[in-house]
Amino acid sequence: MNASAASTIRTLTQLRDSGLVDAAAAQNLAAVTERYALSITPEVAAIIQTQGSDSAVGRQYIPHADEVITAPEETADPIGDxxxxxxxxxxxxxxxxxxxxxxxxxxxxxxxxxxxxxxxxxxxxxxxxxxxxxxxxxxxxxxxxxxxxxxxxxxxxxxxxxxxxxxxxxxxxxxxxxxxxxxxxxxxxxxxxxxxxxxxxxxxxxxxxxxxxxxxxxxxxxxxxxxxxxxxxxxxxxxxxxxxxxxxxxxxxxxxxxxxxxxxxxxxxxxxxxxxxxxxxxxxxxxxxxxxxxxxxxxxxxxxxxxxxxxxxxxxxxxxxxxxxxxxxxxxxxxxxxxxxxxxxx
Ligand code: SF4
Missing domain, CATH: 3.20.20.70 (Aldolase class I)
Known part of the structure:
Protein backbone atom coordinates (compact mmCIF):
# COMPACT_ATOMS: atom_id res chain seq x y z
CA MET A 1 0.00 0.00 0.00
CA ASN A 2 1.09 3.56 -0.65
CA ALA A 3 2.26 5.51 2.39
CA SER A 4 -0.56 8.05 1.91
CA ALA A 5 -3.18 5.32 2.37
CA ALA A 6 -1.98 4.80 5.94
CA SER A 7 -4.13 7.73 7.04
CA THR A 8 -7.79 8.25 6.25
CA ILE A 9 -8.43 9.37 2.67
CA ARG A 10 -10.67 12.43 2.71
CA THR A 11 -9.84 14.31 -0.49
CA LEU A 12 -9.61 13.55 -4.17
CA THR A 13 -5.89 14.28 -4.11
CA GLN A 14 -5.38 11.77 -1.31
CA LEU A 15 -7.52 9.25 -3.18
CA ARG A 16 -5.40 9.66 -6.31
CA ASP A 17 -2.14 9.57 -4.33
CA SER A 18 -3.23 6.36 -2.64
CA GLY A 19 -3.37 4.71 -6.06
CA LEU A 20 -6.99 3.61 -5.54
CA VAL A 21 -7.99 5.67 -8.60
CA ASP A 22 -5.79 6.95 -11.40
CA ALA A 23 -5.36 10.63 -12.30
CA ALA A 24 -7.87 10.53 -15.18
CA ALA A 25 -10.56 8.91 -13.04
CA ALA A 26 -9.89 11.38 -10.22
CA GLN A 27 -10.52 14.29 -12.58
CA ASN A 28 -13.99 12.94 -13.37
CA LEU A 29 -14.86 12.72 -9.69
CA ALA A 30 -14.53 16.40 -8.72
CA ALA A 31 -18.27 17.08 -9.05
CA VAL A 32 -19.04 13.99 -6.95
CA THR A 33 -16.74 14.83 -4.04
CA GLU A 34 -17.97 18.43 -4.05
CA ARG A 35 -21.45 17.09 -3.42
CA TYR A 36 -20.86 14.00 -1.27
CA ALA A 37 -18.41 13.36 1.54
CA LEU A 38 -15.43 11.07 1.03
CA SER A 39 -13.70 9.06 3.73
CA ILE A 40 -11.86 5.78 3.35
CA THR A 41 -10.15 4.55 6.49
CA PRO A 42 -6.79 2.72 6.42
CA GLU A 43 -8.61 -0.52 7.36
CA VAL A 44 -10.86 -0.25 4.30
CA ALA A 45 -8.15 1.12 1.99
CA ALA A 46 -5.98 -1.91 2.79
CA ILE A 47 -8.78 -4.26 1.67
CA ILE A 48 -9.33 -2.30 -1.54
CA GLN A 49 -5.61 -2.24 -2.22
CA THR A 50 -5.63 -6.04 -2.13
CA GLN A 51 -8.96 -6.71 -3.84
CA GLY A 52 -8.99 -3.87 -6.37
CA SER A 53 -11.01 -0.68 -6.75
CA ASP A 54 -13.82 -2.46 -8.62
CA SER A 55 -14.04 -5.20 -5.98
CA ALA A 56 -17.01 -5.67 -3.66
CA VAL A 57 -15.39 -3.46 -1.03
CA GLY A 58 -14.00 -0.90 -3.49
CA ARG A 59 -17.41 -0.33 -5.07
CA GLN A 60 -18.93 0.52 -1.71
CA TYR A 61 -16.52 3.34 -0.92
CA ILE A 62 -14.80 4.69 -4.04
CA PRO A 63 -16.77 7.56 -5.61
CA HIS A 64 -18.21 7.02 -9.08
CA ALA A 65 -18.91 9.68 -11.72
CA ASP A 66 -22.56 8.49 -11.99
CA GLU A 67 -23.29 9.71 -8.46
CA VAL A 68 -24.24 13.13 -9.82
CA ILE A 69 -27.00 11.55 -11.94
CA THR A 70 -30.34 11.33 -10.14
CA ALA A 71 -32.82 8.74 -11.43
CA PRO A 72 -36.54 9.70 -11.37
CA GLU A 73 -37.33 7.40 -8.44
CA GLU A 74 -34.43 8.69 -6.31
CA THR A 75 -35.03 11.28 -3.60
CA ALA A 76 -32.88 13.12 -1.08
CA ASP A 77 -34.86 11.77 1.88
CA PRO A 78 -35.97 8.33 0.62
CA ILE A 79 -37.46 7.02 3.85
CA GLY A 80 -39.04 10.29 4.98
CA ASP A 81 -36.85 11.11 8.00
S1 SF4 B 1 -24.43 3.95 5.45
FE1 SF4 B 1 -23.97 4.49 7.60
S2 SF4 B 1 -21.73 4.58 7.72
FE2 SF4 B 1 -22.27 4.60 5.55
S3 SF4 B 1 -22.34 6.80 5.05
FE3 SF4 B 1 -24.42 6.19 5.58
S4 SF4 B 1 -24.67 6.63 7.78
FE4 SF4 B 1 -22.46 6.65 7.28
Whole structure:
Protein backbone atom coordinates (compact mmCIF):
# COMPACT_ATOMS: atom_id res chain seq x y z
CA MET A 1 0.00 0.00 0.00
CA ASN A 2 1.09 3.56 -0.65
CA ALA A 3 2.26 5.51 2.39
CA SER A 4 -0.56 8.05 1.91
CA ALA A 5 -3.18 5.32 2.37
CA ALA A 6 -1.98 4.80 5.94
CA SER A 7 -4.13 7.73 7.04
CA THR A 8 -7.79 8.25 6.25
CA ILE A 9 -8.43 9.37 2.67
CA ARG A 10 -10.67 12.43 2.71
CA THR A 11 -9.84 14.31 -0.49
CA LEU A 12 -9.61 13.55 -4.17
CA THR A 13 -5.89 14.28 -4.11
CA GLN A 14 -5.38 11.77 -1.31
CA LEU A 15 -7.52 9.25 -3.18
CA ARG A 16 -5.40 9.66 -6.31
CA ASP A 17 -2.14 9.57 -4.33
CA SER A 18 -3.23 6.36 -2.64
CA GLY A 19 -3.37 4.71 -6.06
CA LEU A 20 -6.99 3.61 -5.54
CA VAL A 21 -7.99 5.67 -8.60
CA ASP A 22 -5.79 6.95 -11.40
CA ALA A 23 -5.36 10.63 -12.30
CA ALA A 24 -7.87 10.53 -15.18
CA ALA A 25 -10.56 8.91 -13.04
CA ALA A 26 -9.89 11.38 -10.22
CA GLN A 27 -10.52 14.29 -12.58
CA ASN A 28 -13.99 12.94 -13.37
CA LEU A 29 -14.86 12.72 -9.69
CA ALA A 30 -14.53 16.40 -8.72
CA ALA A 31 -18.27 17.08 -9.05
CA VAL A 32 -19.04 13.99 -6.95
CA THR A 33 -16.74 14.83 -4.04
CA GLU A 34 -17.97 18.43 -4.05
CA ARG A 35 -21.45 17.09 -3.42
CA TYR A 36 -20.86 14.00 -1.27
CA ALA A 37 -18.41 13.36 1.54
CA LEU A 38 -15.43 11.07 1.03
CA SER A 39 -13.70 9.06 3.73
CA ILE A 40 -11.86 5.78 3.35
CA THR A 41 -10.15 4.55 6.49
CA PRO A 42 -6.79 2.72 6.42
CA GLU A 43 -8.61 -0.52 7.36
CA VAL A 44 -10.86 -0.25 4.30
CA ALA A 45 -8.15 1.12 1.99
CA ALA A 46 -5.98 -1.91 2.79
CA ILE A 47 -8.78 -4.26 1.67
CA ILE A 48 -9.33 -2.30 -1.54
CA GLN A 49 -5.61 -2.24 -2.22
CA THR A 50 -5.63 -6.04 -2.13
CA GLN A 51 -8.96 -6.71 -3.84
CA GLY A 52 -8.99 -3.87 -6.37
CA SER A 53 -11.01 -0.68 -6.75
CA ASP A 54 -13.82 -2.46 -8.62
CA SER A 55 -14.04 -5.20 -5.98
CA ALA A 56 -17.01 -5.67 -3.66
CA VAL A 57 -15.39 -3.46 -1.03
CA GLY A 58 -14.00 -0.90 -3.49
CA ARG A 59 -17.41 -0.33 -5.07
CA GLN A 60 -18.93 0.52 -1.71
CA TYR A 61 -16.52 3.34 -0.92
CA ILE A 62 -14.80 4.69 -4.04
CA PRO A 63 -16.77 7.56 -5.61
CA HIS A 64 -18.21 7.02 -9.08
CA ALA A 65 -18.91 9.68 -11.72
CA ASP A 66 -22.56 8.49 -11.99
CA GLU A 67 -23.29 9.71 -8.46
CA VAL A 68 -24.24 13.13 -9.82
CA ILE A 69 -27.00 11.55 -11.94
CA THR A 70 -30.34 11.33 -10.14
CA ALA A 71 -32.82 8.74 -11.43
CA PRO A 72 -36.54 9.70 -11.37
CA GLU A 73 -37.33 7.40 -8.44
CA GLU A 74 -34.43 8.69 -6.31
CA THR A 75 -35.03 11.28 -3.60
CA ALA A 76 -32.88 13.12 -1.08
CA ASP A 77 -34.86 11.77 1.88
CA PRO A 78 -35.97 8.33 0.62
CA ILE A 79 -37.46 7.02 3.85
CA GLY A 80 -39.04 10.29 4.98
CA ASP A 81 -36.85 11.11 8.00
CA UNK A 82 -37.77 14.79 7.78
CA UNK A 83 -41.51 14.24 7.91
CA UNK A 84 -41.13 12.28 11.16
CA UNK A 85 -38.77 14.64 12.97
CA UNK A 86 -40.51 16.47 15.84
CA UNK A 87 -37.28 18.15 17.06
CA UNK A 88 -33.76 18.39 15.67
CA UNK A 89 -31.90 15.09 16.05
CA UNK A 90 -35.01 12.93 16.59
CA UNK A 91 -36.91 10.83 14.06
CA UNK A 92 -40.06 9.32 15.55
CA UNK A 93 -41.73 7.09 12.96
CA UNK A 94 -43.01 4.18 15.10
CA UNK A 95 -44.66 4.82 18.48
CA UNK A 96 -42.42 2.57 20.58
CA UNK A 97 -39.02 3.61 19.20
CA UNK A 98 -37.26 6.79 18.20
CA UNK A 99 -34.01 7.59 16.43
CA UNK A 100 -31.57 9.89 18.19
CA UNK A 101 -28.97 11.33 15.80
CA UNK A 102 -26.21 13.08 17.74
CA UNK A 103 -23.73 13.29 14.85
CA UNK A 104 -23.77 13.34 11.07
CA UNK A 105 -20.11 12.30 10.82
CA UNK A 106 -19.12 8.77 9.76
CA UNK A 107 -15.82 6.91 9.76
CA UNK A 108 -16.41 6.08 6.09
CA UNK A 109 -18.93 7.38 3.57
CA UNK A 110 -20.74 4.62 1.71
CA UNK A 111 -21.56 5.53 -1.87
CA UNK A 112 -25.09 4.04 -1.56
CA UNK A 113 -25.97 5.66 1.78
CA UNK A 114 -29.66 6.51 2.12
CA UNK A 115 -28.77 9.55 4.24
CA UNK A 116 -26.02 10.70 1.89
CA UNK A 117 -27.54 14.18 1.57
CA UNK A 118 -27.50 14.57 5.35
CA UNK A 119 -24.15 13.07 6.42
CA UNK A 120 -20.63 14.44 6.18
CA UNK A 121 -18.31 16.86 7.94
CA UNK A 122 -20.20 19.90 6.62
CA UNK A 123 -23.37 18.82 8.42
CA UNK A 124 -23.33 19.87 12.05
CA UNK A 125 -24.12 17.34 14.73
CA UNK A 126 -26.22 18.26 17.75
CA UNK A 127 -25.00 21.10 19.95
CA UNK A 128 -25.26 20.57 23.71
CA UNK A 129 -28.52 22.56 23.71
CA UNK A 130 -29.94 20.57 20.77
CA UNK A 131 -28.98 17.30 22.46
CA UNK A 132 -30.83 18.35 25.62
CA UNK A 133 -33.90 19.27 23.55
CA UNK A 134 -33.77 15.87 21.84
CA UNK A 135 -33.39 14.07 25.18
CA UNK A 136 -36.27 16.13 26.59
CA UNK A 137 -38.47 14.91 23.74
CA UNK A 138 -37.65 11.31 24.73
CA UNK A 139 -38.28 12.10 28.43
CA UNK A 140 -41.72 13.52 27.78
CA UNK A 141 -42.79 10.76 25.36
CA UNK A 142 -43.54 7.72 27.50
CA UNK A 143 -44.36 5.49 24.55
CA UNK A 144 -40.68 5.45 23.52
CA UNK A 145 -39.49 2.03 24.68
CA UNK A 146 -36.35 1.82 22.53
CA UNK A 147 -33.91 4.54 21.52
CA UNK A 148 -31.88 3.91 18.36
CA UNK A 149 -28.75 6.04 18.30
CA UNK A 150 -27.72 6.58 14.71
CA UNK A 151 -26.58 9.38 12.46
CA UNK A 152 -23.89 9.58 11.04
CA UNK A 153 -22.09 7.00 13.10
CA UNK A 154 -22.49 7.28 16.88
CA UNK A 155 -19.38 5.19 17.61
CA UNK A 156 -17.27 7.96 16.07
CA UNK A 157 -18.24 10.14 19.06
CA UNK A 158 -15.80 10.53 21.93
CA UNK A 159 -16.32 8.10 24.79
CA UNK A 160 -17.23 11.10 26.95
CA UNK A 161 -20.00 12.27 24.60
CA UNK A 162 -21.40 8.77 24.32
CA UNK A 163 -21.30 8.44 28.10
CA UNK A 164 -23.35 11.65 28.44
CA UNK A 165 -25.99 10.27 26.09
CA UNK A 166 -26.16 6.77 27.59
CA UNK A 167 -26.26 8.13 31.15
CA UNK A 168 -29.17 10.42 30.24
CA UNK A 169 -31.05 7.52 28.65
CA UNK A 170 -30.33 5.32 31.69
CA UNK A 171 -32.24 7.88 33.77
CA UNK A 172 -35.42 7.74 31.65
CA UNK A 173 -37.64 5.01 33.16
CA UNK A 174 -39.72 4.23 30.07
CA UNK A 175 -36.66 3.64 27.85
CA UNK A 176 -36.07 -0.10 28.20
CA UNK A 177 -33.32 -0.67 25.67
CA UNK A 178 -30.82 1.16 23.50
CA UNK A 179 -29.63 0.33 20.02
CA UNK A 180 -26.61 1.82 18.26
CA UNK A 181 -26.17 1.61 14.48
CA UNK A 182 -22.55 1.63 13.39
CA UNK A 183 -20.02 0.88 10.67
CA UNK A 184 -17.10 1.60 13.03
CA UNK A 185 -16.30 -1.97 14.21
CA UNK A 186 -15.86 -2.92 10.53
CA UNK A 187 -14.39 0.23 8.99
CA UNK A 188 -12.40 1.70 11.89
CA UNK A 189 -11.98 -1.08 14.45
CA UNK A 190 -9.24 0.83 16.27
CA UNK A 191 -12.01 3.11 17.63
CA UNK A 192 -13.28 0.22 19.74
CA UNK A 193 -10.87 1.08 22.52
CA UNK A 194 -10.89 0.67 26.29
CA UNK A 195 -12.55 4.04 26.92
CA UNK A 196 -15.45 3.20 24.60
CA UNK A 197 -15.79 -0.35 25.93
CA UNK A 198 -15.90 0.97 29.47
CA UNK A 199 -18.78 3.28 28.58
CA UNK A 200 -20.71 0.38 27.05
CA UNK A 201 -19.88 -1.94 29.94
CA UNK A 202 -21.12 0.49 32.59
CA UNK A 203 -24.43 1.36 30.90
CA UNK A 204 -27.37 0.08 32.94
CA UNK A 205 -29.73 -0.63 30.10
CA UNK A 206 -29.16 -3.34 27.50
CA UNK A 207 -27.13 -2.06 24.56
CA UNK A 208 -27.64 -3.64 21.13
CA UNK A 209 -25.26 -2.70 18.35
CA UNK A 210 -26.40 -3.14 14.75
CA UNK A 211 -23.19 -3.57 12.78
CA UNK A 212 -23.37 -2.61 9.11
CA UNK A 213 -21.39 -5.09 6.96
CA UNK A 214 -22.01 -6.01 3.32
CA UNK A 215 -19.29 -8.46 2.34
CA UNK A 216 -17.16 -11.08 4.09
CA UNK A 217 -14.01 -9.29 2.88
CA UNK A 218 -14.89 -6.51 5.35
CA UNK A 219 -14.57 -8.97 8.23
CA UNK A 220 -10.84 -8.46 8.68
CA UNK A 221 -8.93 -9.86 11.64
CA UNK A 222 -9.04 -6.38 13.21
CA UNK A 223 -12.80 -6.13 12.70
CA UNK A 224 -13.41 -9.59 14.18
CA UNK A 225 -11.23 -8.66 17.15
CA UNK A 226 -13.21 -5.43 17.68
CA UNK A 227 -16.48 -7.40 17.51
CA UNK A 228 -15.15 -9.85 20.09
CA UNK A 229 -14.27 -7.00 22.45
CA UNK A 230 -17.74 -5.52 22.02
CA UNK A 231 -19.32 -8.87 22.79
CA UNK A 232 -17.16 -9.28 25.86
CA UNK A 233 -18.29 -5.85 27.06
CA UNK A 234 -21.84 -7.20 27.28
CA UNK A 235 -23.48 -5.72 24.19
CA UNK A 236 -25.62 -7.79 21.81
CA UNK A 237 -24.48 -7.63 18.20
CA UNK A 238 -26.79 -7.67 15.18
CA UNK A 239 -25.85 -7.44 11.54
CA UNK A 240 -27.42 -5.25 8.92
CA UNK A 241 -26.58 -5.68 5.28
CA UNK A 242 -27.70 -3.74 2.22
CA UNK A 243 -28.33 -5.81 -0.91
CA UNK A 244 -26.07 -4.17 -3.49
CA UNK A 245 -25.52 -4.96 -7.18
CA UNK A 246 -21.90 -5.85 -7.87
CA UNK A 247 -21.19 -6.23 -4.17
CA UNK A 248 -23.29 -9.01 -2.68
CA UNK A 249 -26.19 -9.82 -5.05
CA UNK A 250 -25.36 -13.52 -5.03
CA UNK A 251 -26.50 -16.29 -2.67
CA UNK A 252 -22.98 -17.70 -2.26
CA UNK A 253 -21.52 -14.30 -1.35
CA UNK A 254 -24.26 -13.66 1.18
CA UNK A 255 -23.92 -17.17 2.63
CA UNK A 256 -20.22 -16.53 3.27
CA UNK A 257 -21.00 -13.14 4.80
CA UNK A 258 -23.80 -14.36 7.07
CA UNK A 259 -21.80 -17.37 8.24
CA UNK A 260 -18.85 -15.06 8.89
CA UNK A 261 -21.00 -12.68 10.91
CA UNK A 262 -22.46 -15.48 13.05
CA UNK A 263 -18.96 -16.88 13.62
CA UNK A 264 -17.95 -13.39 14.78
CA UNK A 265 -20.85 -13.29 17.24
CA UNK A 266 -23.13 -11.10 15.11
CA UNK A 267 -26.68 -12.25 14.38
CA UNK A 268 -27.67 -11.18 10.82
CA UNK A 269 -30.80 -9.10 11.44
CA UNK A 270 -31.85 -7.23 8.30
CA UNK A 271 -31.00 -7.60 4.62
CA UNK A 272 -32.12 -4.22 3.32
CA UNK A 273 -33.49 -3.50 -0.11
CA UNK A 274 -31.59 -0.42 -1.28
CA UNK A 275 -33.22 2.90 -0.39
CA UNK A 276 -33.24 5.07 -3.50
CA UNK A 277 -31.02 8.00 -2.58
CA UNK A 278 -29.65 10.15 -5.41
CA UNK A 279 -26.90 8.69 -7.56
CA UNK A 280 -27.26 5.10 -6.35
CA UNK A 281 -28.74 3.51 -9.48
CA UNK A 282 -25.71 1.28 -10.07
CA UNK A 283 -26.38 -0.55 -6.81
CA UNK A 284 -30.02 -1.46 -7.46
CA UNK A 285 -31.00 -5.14 -7.24
CA UNK A 286 -34.61 -5.81 -8.36
CA UNK A 287 -36.78 -7.18 -5.55
CA UNK A 288 -37.57 -10.32 -7.59
CA UNK A 289 -33.81 -11.07 -7.74
CA UNK A 290 -33.49 -10.39 -4.02
CA UNK A 291 -36.26 -12.89 -3.33
CA UNK A 292 -34.50 -15.52 -5.47
CA UNK A 293 -31.32 -15.03 -3.48
CA UNK A 294 -33.11 -15.25 -0.14
CA UNK A 295 -34.92 -18.38 -1.31
CA UNK A 296 -31.63 -19.99 -2.29
CA UNK A 297 -30.37 -19.53 1.27
CA UNK A 298 -33.44 -21.07 2.92
CA UNK A 299 -32.83 -24.66 3.96
CA UNK A 300 -29.16 -24.41 3.04
CA UNK A 301 -27.99 -22.08 5.77
CA UNK A 302 -28.71 -22.21 9.50
CA UNK A 303 -31.63 -20.06 10.60
CA UNK A 304 -29.17 -18.16 12.79
CA UNK A 305 -27.50 -16.92 9.62
CA UNK A 306 -30.70 -15.74 7.88
CA UNK A 307 -31.73 -12.11 8.21
CA UNK A 308 -35.15 -10.73 7.27
CA UNK A 309 -35.23 -9.25 3.76
CA UNK A 310 -36.76 -5.84 4.36
CA UNK A 311 -38.03 -2.83 2.44
CA UNK A 312 -38.30 0.63 3.96
CA UNK A 313 -41.29 1.87 1.97
CA UNK A 314 -40.29 5.03 0.09
CA UNK A 315 -41.64 8.20 1.67
CA UNK A 316 -41.63 6.99 5.27
CA UNK A 317 -44.56 4.55 5.48
CA UNK A 318 -42.38 2.07 7.41
CA UNK A 319 -40.52 -1.21 7.02
CA UNK A 320 -42.04 -4.45 5.76
CA UNK A 321 -40.57 -7.91 5.10
CA UNK A 322 -40.40 -8.67 1.38
CA UNK A 323 -38.94 -12.17 1.35
CA UNK A 324 -40.47 -14.92 -0.81
CA UNK A 325 -43.77 -16.42 0.27
CA UNK A 326 -44.02 -20.17 0.84
CA UNK A 327 -47.79 -20.28 1.21
CA UNK A 328 -50.39 -20.10 -1.51
CA UNK A 329 -54.11 -20.82 -1.79
CA UNK A 330 -55.41 -23.86 -3.65
CA UNK A 331 -59.16 -24.67 -3.89
CA UNK A 332 -59.79 -23.13 -0.49
CA UNK A 333 -56.85 -24.95 1.10
CA UNK A 334 -53.34 -23.80 1.77
CA UNK A 335 -50.33 -25.08 -0.14
CA UNK A 336 -46.86 -24.73 1.33
CA UNK A 337 -43.60 -24.95 -0.57
CA UNK A 338 -40.68 -26.61 1.21
CA UNK A 339 -37.02 -25.48 0.94
CA UNK A 340 -36.49 -27.99 -1.92
CA UNK A 341 -39.30 -26.51 -4.00
CA UNK A 342 -41.77 -29.38 -3.37
CA UNK A 343 -45.35 -28.38 -2.52
CA UNK A 344 -47.53 -29.83 0.27
CA UNK A 345 -51.23 -29.41 0.91
CA UNK A 346 -52.01 -28.21 4.44
S1 SF4 B 1 -21.73 4.58 7.72
FE1 SF4 B 1 -23.97 4.49 7.60
S2 SF4 B 1 -24.67 6.63 7.78
FE2 SF4 B 1 -22.46 6.65 7.28
S3 SF4 B 1 -22.34 6.80 5.05
FE3 SF4 B 1 -22.27 4.60 5.55
S4 SF4 B 1 -24.43 3.95 5.45
FE4 SF4 B 1 -24.42 6.19 5.58
Missing amino acids: KTHSPVKGIVHRYADRALLMPTQICAVYCRFCFRREAVGPEHAGLSDADLQTALDYIRRTPKIWEVIITGGDPLILSARRLQTILSALDEIPHVATIRIHSRVPIAAPEHIDDALLNVLRTAHKPINIAVHCNHADELTANAVHALRKLRQSGVMLFGQTVLLAGVNDDAGILETLFRGLVAAGVKPYYLHQLDRAPGTERFVVPIARGQEIVKALRGKVSGLAQPTYILDIPGGAGKVPIGPSYLSGHDGALVVEDPNGLTHLL
